[in-house]
Amino acid sequence: xxxxxxxxxxxxxxxxxxxxxxxxxxxxxxxxxxxxxxxxxxxxxxxxxxxxxxxxxxxxxxxxxxxxxxxxxxxxxxxxxxxxxxxxxxxxxxxxxxxxxxxxxxxxxxxxxxxxxxxxxxxxxxxxxxxxxxxxxxxxxxxxxxxxxxxxxxxxxxxxxxxxxxxxxxxxxxxxxxxxxxxxxxxxxxxxxxxxxxxxxxxxxxxxxxxxxxxxxxxxxxxxxxxxxxxxxxxxxxxxxxxxxxxxxxxxxxxxxxxxxxxxxxxxxxxxxxxxxxxxxxxxxxxxxxxxxxxxxxxxxxxxxxxxxxxxxxxxxxxxxxxxxxxxxxxxxxxxxxxxxxxxxxxxxxxxxxxxxxxxxxxxxxxxxxxxxxxxxxxxxxxxxxxxx
Amino acid sequence: xxxxxxxxxxxxxxxxxxxxxxxxxxxxxxxxxxxxxxxxxxxxxxxxxxxxxxxxxxxxxxxxxxxxxxxxxxxxxxxxxxxxxxxxxxxxxxxxxxxxxxxxxxxxxxxxxxxxxxxxxxxxxxxxxxxxxxxxxxxxxxxxxxxxxxxxxxxxxxxxxxxxxxxxxxxxxxxxxxxxxxxxxxxxxxxxxxxxxxxxxxxxxxxxxxxxxxxxxxxxxxxxxxxxxxxxxxxxxxxxxxxxxxxxxxxxxxxxxxxxxxxxxxxxxxxxxxxxxxxxxxxxxxxxxxxxxxxxxxxxxxxxxxxxxxxxxxxxxxxxxxxxxxxxxxxxxxxxxxxxxxxxxxxxxxxxxxxxxxxxxxxxxxxxxxxxxxxxxxxxxxxxxxxxx
Numbered sequence: 132x133x134x135x136x137x138x139x140x141x142x143x144x145x146x147x148x149x150x151x152x153x154x155x156x157x158x159x160x161x162x163x164x165x166x167x168x169x170x171x172x173x174x175x176x177x178x179x180x181x182x183x184x185x186x187x188x189x190x191x192x193x194x195x196x197x198x199x200x201x202x203x204x205x206x207x208x209x210x211x212x213x214x215x216x217x218x219x220x221x222x223x224x225x226x227x228x229x230x231x232x233x234x235x236x237x238x239x240x241x242x243x244x245x246x247x248x249x250x251x252x253x254x255x256x257x258x259x260x261x262x263x264x265x266x267x268x269x270x271x272x273x274x275x276x277x278x279x280x281x282x283x284x285x286x287x288x289x290x291x292x293x294x295x296x297x298x299x300x301x302x303x304x305x306x307x308x309x310x311x312x313x314x315x316x317x318x319x320x321x322x323x324x325x326x327x328x329x330x331x332x333x334x335x336x337x338x339x340x341x342x343x344x345x346x347x348x349x350x351x352x353x354x355x356x357x358x359x360x361x362x363x364x365x366x367x368x369x370x371x372x373x374x375x376x377x378x379x380x381x382x383x384x385x386x387x388x389x390x391x392x393x394x395x396x397x398x399x400x401x402x403x404x405x406x407x408x409x410x411x412x413x414x415x416x417x418x419x420x421x422x423x424x425x426x427x428x429x430x431x432x433x434x435x436x437x438x439x440x441x442x443x444x445x446x447x448x449x450x451x452x453x454x455x456x457x458x459x460x461x462x463x464x465x466x467x468x469x470x471x472x473x474x475x476x477x478x479x480x481x482x483x484x485x486x487x488x489x490x491x492x493x494x495x496x497x498x499x500x501x502x503x504x505x506x507x508x509x510x511x512x513x514x515x516x517x518x519x520x
Numbered sequence: 521x522x523x524x525x526x527x528x529x530x531x532x533x534x535x536x537x538x539x540x541x542x543x544x545x546x547x548x549x550x551x552x553x554x555x556x557x558x559x560x561x562x563x564x565x566x567x568x569x570x571x572x573x574x575x576x577x578x579x580x581x582x583x584x585x586x587x588x589x590x591x592x593x594x595x596x597x598x599x600x601x602x603x604x605x606x607x608x609x610x611x612x613x614x615x616x617x618x619x620x621x622x623x624x625x626x627x628x629x630x631x632x633x634x635x636x637x638x639x640x641x642x643x644x645x646x647x648x649x650x651x652x653x654x655x656x657x658x659x660x661x662x663x664x665x666x667x668x669x670x671x672x673x674x675x676x677x678x679x680x681x682x683x684x685x686x687x688x689x690x691x692x693x694x695x696x697x698x699x700x701x702x703x704x705x706x707x708x709x710x711x712x713x714x715x716x717x718x719x720x721x722x723x724x725x726x727x728x729x730x731x732x733x734x735x736x737x738x739x740x741x742x743x744x745x746x747x748x749x750x751x752x753x754x755x756x757x758x759x760x761x762x763x764x765x766x767x768x769x770x771x772x773x774x775x776x777x778x779x780x781x782x783x784x785x786x787x788x789x790x791x792x793x794x795x796x797x798x799x800x801x802x803x804x805x806x807x808x809x810x811x812x813x814x815x816x817x818x819x820x821x822x823x824x825x826x827x828x829x830x831x832x833x834x835x836x837x838x839x840x841x842x843x844x845x846x847x848x849x850x851x852x853x854x855x856x857x858x859x860x861x862x863x864x865x866x867x868x869x870x871x872x873x874x875x876x877x878x879x880x881x882x883x884x885x886x887x888x889x890x891x892x893x894x895x896x897x898x899x900x901x902x903x904x905x906x907x908x909x
Contacts, residue, residue, distance in 0.1 A: 140552070142553035143561075145555065147556050150554045150557065150775070152553075153554050158551040158553070161550050161551050163529070163547075164530075164534075164541075164542070165719075167860050168726070200752065202774070203751070204588075206751060234751070238750065239749075337557070338779070361627065362623070362624040363595075363596045365627070383865075385593070386592075386726045388725065388780070389726055390780075391727055391777070391780075
């Protein structure tokens with residue numbers, strides 16, 4: 132067979148907030164023959180990925196780091212390179228992932244203060260401003276989209292706030308569930324670290340941690356009084372390696388996951404050099420998100436996000452089960468229709484809702500018809516479970 | 521096309537000490553459609569990998585951990601879970617990777633003593649015994665095969681020594697370049713941690729860290745007075761997740777690299793359930809290693825390993841350039857013949873030698889004819905460079 136004939140095997144439609152459906156060319160790239168990680172064939176592939184990642188988050192000034200891992204590993208990068216033991220971190224908590232980022236920061240010695248919002252909402256700018264004025268925070272972290280709740284935090288407003296109130300604070304955007312599906316203008320908004328993973332908006336299989344650091348974040352790392360207190364996440368190791376790959380020469384610290392880098396190259400090429408701009412891509416995600424949110428509203432269902440028009444993410448929707456129905460009444464009926472959506476994740480209410488992921492391939496490749504198929508079957512599954520509006 | 525028709529694209533023959541050539545079924549598995557990491561379809565796939573990894577290292581008593589990462593990340597696991605800050609670690613240094621493991625241990629607070637062997641050899645058992653008697657070491661680490669030098673360390677003898685002289689010491693085998701290519705009997709030999717990566721003897725693309733911990737190692741972790749001082753590597757996170765996957769229920773800490781897990785499942789299935797036993801696999805690696813080592817000897821070339829018959833690895837060979845020739849005289853001529861071998865890696869002599877990797881698919885799949893093709897072309901390339909025996 133010719134490589135260009137490759138089509139992925141038939142499978143259930145995956146519409147969870149990551150991993151997401153992946154294009155055939157990305158999967159074929161993941162089946163690339165083995166390559167030396169320091170060969171002249173491979174080095175520019177990773178170099179291109181570094182450059183293209185900057186284009187996805189509009190961050191020409193930033194230094195990306197791309198390694199094997201997952202979004203979780205991005206927290207270790209922040210906690211062990213940007214902030215030092217004993218320094219203060221402010222964590223904005225809009226769901227499960229705020230708790231976890233806070234825990235990671237504490238493992239590496241940060242003193243953490245959290246502003247916890249009620250489930251389905253986010254800390255207000257007024258609360259954040261008041262807290263930033265109380266003491267000198269080395270870092271401020273927020274979950275751009277909390278995958279457990281579907282709450283979107285206003286990154287631009289936080290960038291403006293930090294510039295105005297606490298300009299030395301390193302502003303960290305956890306973009307695991309937002310990069311390439313939500314508007315992010317890292318440089319213009321004054322974001323200092325964007326961290327993410329490969330299996331959501333970027334449209335790749337899971338297995339990669341992607342991070343970008345501003346000049347301010349790099350300076351904070353360079354000005355450390357103590358050495359980075361992790362090894363696999365240490366910027367003293369990765370910064371020279373990333374610079375070497377970008378300049379076209381290989382370097383070694385840990386073997387890069389070469390096949391996933393080829394897959395990433397394919398997906399980033401589509402995102403940054405395809406027919407549509409990154410702005411168009413954000414707009415496509417908004418349109419599909421609106422379509423899903425309006426559909427569930429018309430069905431008479433409520434969302435976990437208190438005010439979806441203001442705080443709702445555009446790559447996922449967290450939907451409350453209608454009264455009387457629970458996960459076992461609904462999710463297996465979706466699976467029977469060859470659709471996988473996700474159960475709830477937030478520990479305080481995980482049995483009360485389910486999550487629909489609408490990112491990347493299912494959104495931008497209209498020919499697949501994934502969204503129409505989802506909505507038609509969601510309605511039928513609920514009706515079969517006995518739900519009437 | 522049918523999935524079973526999949527053949528990887530034509531490419532240069534990769535014979536470096538990892539990544540290695542990968543079988544078509546493994547690459548096709550790496551192109552598996554996206555799957556939910558907690559779905560009933562995927563959970564048993566990772567569960568099987570955990571069970572099969574035990575079979576590769578003959579460690580039915582051990583607890584495996586498999587995550588996104590690389591061999592390097594395995595050091596973080598040891599340094600932040602098994603040993604506590606201020607405790608003593610003894611590192612046996614047979615090349616580049618001993619230096620790095622020692623550095624990683626120090627990052628997490630261990631007090632490290634190294635026994636450094638001259639390049640091309642390993643610390644003697646007498647030296648190790650004398651050092652173990654000097655003080656109480658919490659861990660003893662060794663690089664089973666140092667990828668920079670091709671030196672093989674005698675794991676069984678070290679297991680016996682520790683049992684006799686310092687039975688409380690946790691014995692850590694860095695098996696990045698040895699698992700599934702060298703004989704390892706973890707339980708019988710008294711090895712407490714085996715750590716490795718996916719892209720060498722296991723015959724998978726890179727991107728996975730695989731580790732197995734003995735009951736003694738788990739007990740050392742459980743008896744810590746301090747919490748693990750890493751997050752992405754914390755056993756407090758991974759042990760419950762691994763137990764959940766093995767028991768058939770999903771659990772979440774960080775998203776597993778689902779596609780690589782499918783690829784690993786394919787390769788481990790071949791290794792543990794294929795036509796040949798793991799003992800046969802070791803023997804195949806010895807036979808091919810002997811063939812390569814005898815061939816270069818007959819060509820009049822020397823190896824980096826001082827005594828290859830005693831200390832030589834069976835999955836790689838480090839060959840000194842003949843007098844008057846250097847890397848640019850030889851390696852490009854191999855590339856012109858569509859073969860990629862590796863440059864030297866040890867910082868003190870990296871320009872004096874090159875490395876040939878003979879692990880996994882190129883060894884066990886004789887039909888490929890990789891080894892004969894290698895040896896024929898190596899001879900021709902050297903002759904073309906002006907070398908005569």
